[in-house]
Amino acid sequence: MSKLFSPLTIGSVTLKNRVVVSPMCEYSSYDGFANDWHLVHLGSRAVGGAGLILTEAAAVLPEGRITSHDLGIWKDDHIEYLQRITNFIKDQGAVAGIQLAHAGRKASTMRPWEGNSKVPELEGGWVPDAPSAVPFKDNYPVPMALDLAGIARITDAFRQSAARALKAGFQVVEIHAAHGYLLHEFLSPFSNERHDDYGGSFENRIRLLLEVVDAVQQSWPADHPLFVRISATDWAEGGWTAEDSVNLAAILKNKGVHVIDCSSGGNLPTAKIPIGPGYQVPFADLVRKVGILTGAVGMITTAEQAESILQEGKADLIIMARELLRNPYFPLYAAKALGDDIKWPIQYDRAKL
Secondary structure, rough: OOOOOOEEEEOOEEEOOEEOOOOOOOOOOOOOEOOOOOOOHOOOOOHHOOOOEEEEEEEEEEEHHOOOOOOOOEEEEHOOOOOOOOHHHHHOOOOEEEEOOOOOOOOOOOOOHHOOOOOOOHHOOOOOOEEOOOOOOOEEEOEOOOOHHHHHHHHHHHHHHHHHHHHHHOEEEEEEOOOHHHHHHHHHHOOOOOOOOOOOHHHHHHHHHHHHHHHHHHHHHOOOOOOEEEEEOOOOOOOHHHHHHHHHHHHHHOOOOOOOEEOOOOOOOOOOOOOOOOHHHHHHHHHHHOOEEEEEEEEOOOOOHHHHHHHHHOOOOEEEEEHHHHOOOOHHHHHHHHOOOOOOOOOOOHHOO
């Protein structure tokens, strides 16, 4: 069997293969509730054969949404429909995971197809929270610098959201510390201008993320997989670096984090990112050297490319986004391309060639 379609056990959870559905914002919620769109979007990828299905960023507080249409998990009422989704995913033999997130200074914006700029407060927008009062760019809202009480409130929101995720039937939690959202904002000198215990040195800038990990672990069983998504570099001099990511990964490993999901960028709108096939794979390879499992993401589009990454020991999971939007059944075709005979949904078995 290929590496891509070999199982992987992480803690008490075994993934049937290494194909992971990346968190992809759908901007289709109202008051944070999942709905039929999310059931079909996530469920169809489970039918399509992926081993792990991650939800889009689920806001731990209403003001932590990127847009007012983001998925949420800040109240118990959100649990019921999320549980319907996790049950369906499990019925397909896949594992359900949720990404817990706070948008920070990138909150209170319009959906991408509506302009992707700030929403005025008179039209339902709000003042976002951030490490410092530094906007992401000119057409984004100016955030309010968090005080210590605000930081504690956010940390506790992650703890409570992890407890809800467990009740909703998720088996994997991913903490979103990438793409210029709140936890990444604290990590990066470009957005963190603080002079207290949460700013300045590397140790101070990683403090909030470590506190969030601790808070989540209060609610999340130690044997359940805990992922952290990072932007491994800001792609600009003076920002967060790949070396920082390696040092952070070693600390997270010692704290009991199981997997580092290695993305990049998102915190500096002027960053020059050399986008191309597999362009972020070297970060997963580099971080993996500290002895922690990693996920590779970014323009991985073929079975052969994914298999090569795994065979060369550059990552342990292949986390896919756009290719799985184009083809929810990619894993079924990928298995055939790699010569693997995997189980198809019984309802579709007549189409298996």
